[in-house]
Amino acid sequence: MRACTVTCVVSYFICAVVFPSGAHCDQSSWPQWRGPDSQGVSTETGLALEWSRTKNVDWVAAIPGNGHSSPIIFGNRIFLTTAIEGTVIPGATAVRHVTKDGKEFLHPDSIGADRFQTLKVLCLDLKTGKFLWERTAHEGAVRDNRHRKNTYASATPITDGRYVYAYFGSEGLYAFDYDGKLIWKTSLRLVATMGIGVASSPISYGNLLIVQCDQDNGVGSFVAAVDKSTGRIKWKTPRTALESWSSPIVVQHRNRAELILNAREVIMSYDPETGHEYWRADGVGVNPAPTPVAGHGLVFVTAGAGEKHTVAIRLGGSGEVTKTSQIAWRYDRGAPHVPSPLLYGDFLYLMTDNGLLTCLDARTGEVKYQGARPPVPTTFTASPIAFEGKILLTSEDGETFVIQEGPTFRLLHSNAIGEPVYASPAIAAGRILIRGDKNLYCIRK
Numbered sequence: 001m002r003a004c005t006v007t008c009v010v011s012y013f014i015c016a017v018v019f020p021s022g023a024h025c026d027q028s029s030w031p032q033w034r035g036p037d038s039q040g041v042s043t044e045t046g047l048a049l050e051w052s053r054t055k056n057v058d059w060v061a062a063i064p065g066n067g068h069s070s071p072i073i074f075g076n077r078i079f080l081t082t083a084i085e086g087t088v089i090p091g092a093t094a095v096r097h098v099t100k101d102g103k104e105f106l107h108p109d110s111i112g113a114d115r116f117q118t119l120k121v122l123c124l125d126l127k128t129g130k131f132l133w134e135r136t137a138h139e140g141a142v143r144d145n146r147h148r149k150n151t152y153a154s155a156t157p158i159t160d161g162r163y164v165y166a167y168f169g170s171e172g173l174y175a176f177d178y179d180g181k182l183i184w185k186t187s188l189r190l191v192a193t194m195g196i197g198v199a200s201s202p203i204s205y206g207n208l209l210i211v212q213c214d215q216d217n218g219v220g221s222f223v224a225a226v227d228k229s230t231g232r233i234k235w236k237t238p239r240t241a242l243e244s245w246s247s248p249i250v251v252q253h254r255n256r257a258e259l260i261l262n263a264r265e266v267i268m269s270y271d272p273e274t275g276h277e278y279w280r281a282d283g284v285g286v287n288p289a290p291t292p293v294a295g296h297g298l299v300f301v302t303a304g305a306g307e308k309h310t311v312a313i314r315l316g317g318s319g320e321v322t323k324t325s326q327i328a329w330r331y332d333r334g335a336p337h338v339p340s341p342l343l344y345g346d347f348l349y350l351m352t353d354n355g356l357l358t359c360l361d362a363r364t365g366e367v368k369y370q371g372a373r374p375p376v377p378t379t380f381t382a383s384p385i386a387f388e389g390k391i392l393l394t395s396e397d398g399e400t401f402v403i404q405e406g407p408t409f410r411l412l413h414s415n416a417i418g419e420p421v422y423a424s425p426a427i428a429a430g431r432i433l434i435r436g437d438k439n440l441y442c443i444r445k
Contacts, residue, residue, distance in 0.1 A: 034385070040383055042427040044387050044430065047387060053416075063439060067423070067435070069151075078125070080121075080122050085115050086116030111148050112145050117138070119168050137168060142171055143170040151197070154199040158202050184230060188224060188226075203259075204250075210223065214261075216242070242264045243287075262291070262301050268281075278318060279320070285307055285309050287305035300348055312329045336353060347360065347406070348360045354373075354378075387427055390403065391403040398416055398420055400415045400416075420437040
């Protein structure tokens with residue numbers, strides 16, 4: 001919650017949110033997208049607050065190919081995914097995309113389906129940065145294009161300390177053990193997102209992996225749960241949600257867990273054990289990419305590709321809740337297109353793609369500040385993370401701005417690695433890992 005004085009309270013909150021089925025909650029790891037609780041918050045203390053290419057960098061590892069997936073950390077191991085693009089495959093084309101009104105659609109920035117693609121899972125040693133192994137999950141043609149700014153390795157992998165699971169959209173979901181042995185692979189069928197590519201990361205719940213697969217005009221969209229041990233689908237719930245790039249979260253509220261999904265026209269809550277729908281509300285806008293965050297009995301959902309909207313919804317509802325008291329508040333400025341929001345203690349932080357930062361009272365939506373920004377103009381794809389009363393904002397230029405948490409904007413440090421960054425950082429074992437365009441950096445005090 002707020003700063004290091006309430007670390008114990010934060011640890012309890014994190015365990016309650018993400019591991020409601022008695023699963024292991026290891027606060028020294030960063031096992032999935034946005035950390036132990038999917039919220040981007042770490043309980044680590046004493047981390048480096050200043051660094052450069054020559055200061056507080058423990059090691060640098062060159063990463064082949066391209067990927068926007070974040071590194072994950074468990075024990076002494078780092079896992080991440082990458083995509084290596086090869087030569088043109090004669091005759092290879094992407095699937096045909098059709099809009100909701102029946103018109104064929106080809107995004108002007110769609111590329112990649114005409115080339116040989118190699119999709120890999122990598123394992124590195126946390127202390128040294130040396131490669132322990134790398135495995136090819138898929139090689140050959142792929143079924144759909146990606147946006148030229150996206151990659152075929154944008155979904156962050158996830159681990160439970162036994163296996164590491166990597167999701168590559170239409171090219172499948174894979175499980176490897178810690179020695180790099182393939183345990184199983186599962187095809188969830190075609191996942192087409194208007195030629196933009198896949199970015200949604202899987203979430204863990206007990207012995208289930210849950211994947212959000214919203215696509216094209218809503219036909220064929222679904223959310224599915226896969227058995228971690230076998231790769232078999234345990235349940236699959238059809239949806240009418242249009243294409244999205246948000247990742248799901250699981251929240252424990254009172255006597256039940258809720259699986260929350262952000263989509264363009266609808267926000268929905270499900271029972272993660274069965275896929276049964278609890279409640280739904282109107283969505284917050286087109287092309288939803290930000291992952292929801294939750295706390296104080298609320299879930300906060302944002303979208304900002306066109307109009308910018310944020311909504312706070314009370315957990316525990318049922319049925320259609322859009323025009324009910326389950327809607328705690330709304331805010332119609334400052335919402336991000338790509339970066340996810342950050343809930344840290346009593347405050348919700350929203351950061352637009354061009355770095356405008358807004359701080360809201362999480363319970364009421366009251367604006368504490370808005371329009372604050374780093375001292376240089378820049379663009380952001382990575383999502384904010386937080387630890388020990390500090391917030392890290394990492395730009396596409398590779399500069400990380402350290403912000404003091406709280407209702408007043410205060411810039412503490414600016415740290416550059418001199419390499420473009422699109423992936424969100426990870427924190428564990430006294431280290432900050434930043435994935436650059438070509439290298440993985442281990443920051444250590």
